[in-house]
Amino acid sequence: MPSPWGRERVSLSHGLHFTGGEPFLNFNLLLSAAQMAEELGIPSTFVETNCSWCVNDEVTRERLEQLRRAGLKGIMISVNPFYVEYIPFERTERCIRISLEVFGSNVMIYQMEFYRQFKRLGLQGKVPFERYLALAATVGGNIAVEMFLMGRAARALKPYYHSYPASAFFGEPCQPPFLRDWHNHFDNYGxxxxxxxxxxxxxxxxxxxxLLREGIDLNEHPVLRHLIxxxxRALLDFARDYGYQxxxxxxxxxxxxxxxxxxxLVKHGNFPELSPLAFYEQMALDANS
Ligand code: SF4
Incomplete structure (x- = not known):
């Protein structure tokens, strides 16, 4: 579905976006994907990037212009304290500046509140998370941004948040993220x-x-059955049957x-809905490092 402003414009939950990982790590594949999307008439296409590849103006402009010529409509640029730990802020600023020249108003900065804060703080280079927290405290005031405490983020941010027993989360349904007809993701494992x-x-x-015609056989996918x-609580009880504490x-x-x-569960059973396995393998590696 095109963005509310038309198929040549972009918005977060319309059209098609290429995301990662980092899509620019395989630029030729990204370029092909943008061309295919254009040939198929898919509207409101954009790419999401962490700007790590924006090492100078020439490379940045050349790649963005190639994508625009291939039919890509816009770009979303990631800005938050977890990226600036690894990517010099100058690269992010370069990407924003040149993207605005190449894609005009089809540039989204996610999240703009962090970008404004980083400018106020005068960030330069890479900034370790602890240093960011110390700097942010000097200017005071919390900034209100949405934060998804899931996946690796939940693990990495654990020391900074209150923890609760499992029962604190009983009764919160997962339905909206699960069965919605907007902003879903399709990974490169299929x-x-x-x-x-x-x-x-x-x-x-x-x-x-x-899948859309026949639906999901929930008897064959117990993890999905409990979540949907x-x-x-039902998933916790199910995992307890497999020895979870x-x-x-x-x-x-x-x-x-x-x-x-x-x-x-992934260690103790065979659940096709827990996929890709590489995700769990990486999480286990992270936990042991
Ligand atoms: S299924 Fe529900 S609880 Fe699990 S990650 Fe998704 S939204 Fe969170």
Missing amino acids: NFMPGFCGGISLGSWRELDR TEDI ESPQGYISKCDLCLDLRLH
């Missing part, structure tokens, strides 16, 4: 991923028509608990 729920697959996008028809440290969000349950 998974149709609900919303932002990394490591969960509703099925193969290679058989999307069949019940709540996180609640963490005495608690959880900072429902999605933090959900991930912990899935990490346990």
Whole structure:
């Protein structure tokens, strides 16, 4: 579906976006994808980037212009304290400046509040998270941004949030992220991923028509059954049957608990909806590093 402003314009939850990982790591593939989308008449296409590749003006402009010529309509530029830990802020600023010249108003900065704050703080280069927190405290005032405490973010940010027992998250349904007809993700392993729920697959996008026509057999996918028809309590009880023990440290969000349950289940059973397995392998590696 095109953006509310038309097929030549972009907005976060319309059209088609190429995301990652980092799509510019395989620029030729990204370029081909943009060309294919244009040939197929898909509206409101944009790419999401962390700007790591914006090492100078020439490279940045050349790639953005190639994409625009291939039919890509716009770009979304990621700005938050977790990126600036690894990517010099100058690259982000360069990407924004040149993107505005190439794509005009089809440039989205996500999240603008962080961008404004970083400018106020005069950030330069890479900034470790602890240093960012110290700097942000000097200017005072919290900034209100949406934050998805799920996946690796839930793990990495645990020290900065209150933790709660699992029961604190009972009764919170997962339905909106799961069964919605907007802003879903399709990964390069073939998974149709609900919303932002990394490591969960509703099925193969290679058989999307069949999936949409016939639906999901919930008897064959117990993790989905519990999350779709019940709540996180049901998944916790299910995981207990596989020997799961609640963490005495608690959880900072429902999605933090959900991930912990899935990490346990994936080790103790065969659940096709817990895919891609590489996601869980990487999470386990992160936990041990
Ligand atoms: S609890 Fe699990 S299924 Fe529900 S939104 Fe969070 S990650 Fe997705």
